Amino acid sequence: MRQFLLFGSVILVGVLFISRLFYLQIYSSSGHNLFEDNAIRKVYDYPKRGFVYDRNGVLLVSNQPSYDVMVIPREVEPLDTLEFCSLLKIDKEQFIKTFNKARHYSPRLPSVFVSHLSKEDYAVLQEKMRKFEGFYIQKRSLRHYQRSIGANVLGDIGEVNQRTIEKQPYYKMGDLIGKQGIEASYEKTLRGVKGIKFIQKDRFNRNIGPYKDGAFDTIPEQGKDVHITIDAKLQEYGELLMQNKRGGVIAIEPSSGEILAMVAAPTYDPNILVGRERSKNFTKLFNDTIAKPLFNRSLQGVYEPGSPFKLMNALVGLQEGVLTPTDKVTCYAGYRYGNRFMKCHCYIGRRNDMISGIQESCNAYFATAYRKILDKNNNASEGIDRWSNHAKSFGLGNFLNNDLYVGQKGRIPNREYYKHVYPRTFYSTYTISNAIGQGEVATTPIQLANMVAAIGNRGYYYTPHIIKSIEGEGIPKQFTERKYTTIDKEHFEPVIEGMHQVYKRGTAQWLRIKDIDICGKTGTVENFAIIDSVKTQLTDHSIFVAFAPKENPKIAIAVFVENGYWGSRFAGKVASLMIEKHIKGYTTRKDMEDWLLRHTLENEYAKPYSGEPFKINGETAFQLVDDIEYKRLKKHLKQIESQN
């Protein structure tokens, strides 16, 4: 038996060792992953992010270098914290806090320790960096906005968050990614592909040489430059006119669907979201839940369209054959249905045909038209579905599927939508508010602008988009295809003539421009807010849509000014000036410009938060901006004019 002691021990130890090897190398080993191997230093080479130009080749966004101090917590060796902190200009508590946060994120992956060093700090630190094992400097490029315009169009870039990293492993902690606007929607085009170098380290953290002679290294792929459809001059001009107001402006070129200007007011200088102050400024913008500067009203603002929607009802009526352009409707300063009454500002007994109905924005005319559409076969349920489908063919009530980062569906109701409120009987009068663009109909400025573009084109539109060209490639096919509406071409002429009359004789006759035939439609929309759980009416929204010139339109525009009262008071002026600016390149009506710069609506916006009862609409006096602000705006206007 004695000879078996050593014999058995040998076999036992052999089995024990192989089990331990199995545990170390197979069970608990994650295999060899170059990215997790701390004997290999990964050096990223970030490519140039593509530049952004406007439609005329004006540079809007370029790059500026920035330096981040990165940390890999596991590789940090005891260091002279005092010296390190003073180099980075942070205190010790902050050092400990940031370090613990990085370690909590991952001990073996790099995290940003201090971001956006100044060039001077970088120069000093770079010399001493070797002393601090586990830390290194990563060069990145930040955006540089050449002009303080188009924050909502251009968007911004910021550090990726952990959720994105988990979903898209391309991104590593500290990488920059497009967060809003064109930076987000064309992230991959602008970003390019970063290169990586694998470098063999030794245990003293020194580089020995490229790993496998660089067999796995990749070279960076440069980001591509893009041209966007925005006209920087028009954009800047629109933003100026919308100062001290809230709302959205969208201008589209009907013949291509290109967005010429996209103004969201209030806006901010895109440069404040660059660099070390980014997170502070972003929080400030984000926390402003009243003015909501980050909320892109031209894309996301869902409003009842009001009177401009009457154009839609006229078109549907003609297409359905329930109206002819010459049919007349008598207005009794309103429209009576059952025991209810819808007011109108026509005089009693005025007889409107389609053209004058549009020109005067007669509620009675369109209530009649709407009822005729819905009651065509004495079946309002079928009727409203047909009506809804026609409206939807203009891109209303759904996402436009374009290249803008945000959007809203809006709402074009159908029978299904009303099922809960009217389960059994359904009459056209139930939804009569839709006749005048109120009630359940809701649109965003971009949808309304697109609708107007389709009218200007007499029956088709191109999906409104922001991309003009990408370096070395074309634009997506979906933006070059015509989308036809369900309305036949010949039905547009009477409606367009009506819109033309709006300028000639109707609600916008004071906004005419010499030499340009504009077709437009005003809108004035009642709106309510809940104040202390009481539904309270606020001053109406001012809305205006237009296209010009009448034949072969070059611009279609939709303007929403919140609480601007009637359509031509604020929105109409903005639309008219922007049309002139776009078509002529300059503006002639200085008094109108001046009026817009001078007037502010801040008093209207303050009302719901004042805690006191307030008056609305015509009972409110105008508020003017103070002289300092006025001078600033005038100076800005001069600058814009001097660019011509």
Next chain:
Amino acid sequence: MVRETNRYFKFDWITIILFLLLVGFGWLNIVSASHTGETMNYFDFSQSYGKQLIFIFLTFGLIVILLGIDAKFYERFSSIIYIISMLSLVGLFLFGKNVNGATSWYAFGSFTIQPSEFAKAATALAVAKHISDLNTNINNLKDQIKAFVIIILPALLVLLQNDTGSTVVYGAFFFVLYREGLPKIYLYIGLFIVLISILALKFGAPIIAVVVAIISLTMYFLNKKKNPLLQSLFIILASTALCFGVKFFYESILKPHQQDRISLWLRLEKDPVKLEQMKKTFAYNLNESEKAISSGGFSGKGFMEGTRTTGKFVPEQHTDYIFSTVGEEWGFLGCTFVVVLFVLLLLRILHLAELQKSQFSRVYGYGVASIIFIHFLINIGMVMGLIPTIGIPLPMFSYGGSGLWAFTILIFIFIKLDSNRINEW
């Protein structure tokens, strides 16, 4: 002429092939672990791999000499070899060169030699000679003491030279003595001491003392005839003394770095900050070597492709930590291959030893197997974190001429003895 040919082929070729495989594969890993820079010349004799290549060539000469000497020489001159070897160890106190805190080397210019490596073979011969002596009876206390002295003398000398690793190796001779009839009580006492010591360190001396007391008293009351009271009381007393003795030894006699090694091994340290500190200081090697082995995965990163090996993350990787290179570059497959080679070699030597007609050859063969086994157990166990850090080389694998030659001598004397077993003595 036929007889001449036979003389060559009666050597045990299985052992020789296993030996050569280990030496060859060991050298490949030394190349990986010690090469620097991009260009690589296998015959660059200023590098460790180049020097090892010389050592390997010289080994072949040594083998020819060892096999050429008459087998009777080894038995006849074992005492003299032992005495010369002991003198060489004593001489270190006067002429030794200090490397890494251990005075274990003679230096002749740039060439150094480590006599303690050779002393293992000399001791194996001496032990074999003593036990195979017709006058020796291992059950006799006097002869036991004589055997112990032969073993403890070199162990003590290397311990005084601060070479703890080599000291532990002499524990291997327990297997030899036990095989040759050392009373079983030694085995029981040995196992008891090891077990109680580890448990006392891990769970605290008082708890283990009480547990042992309860167990032995229970056994006494269950079977009073088989477990007399006096014996039970002795066990209780001895184990209590042992528990507190170990505690005292650990806390007061061991040096801090030795305490740390044991504390890490037995997972006594719970404080994560201190553990992290340990990983960066004395446990750095262990930590890095475990990581290197683990990163090899199933089939390894390939010869000369280990990133941690290339980056020299594991210190002493071409000597004591050579197995981590195998782990990283050859993976689970390569490691298992090496473990299996060692197990086969050991089993083969044991098998041959049992076949020997002469007791001298058998005892010597057992000595060879035991010494290689202890190296194998401690070195690979240490590199994988199963055993506290003790610095001894992996036989045939680790870089170093003295080590390689010492194991060559150890093994080939046995092969020579074995080849003689069929011959008339």
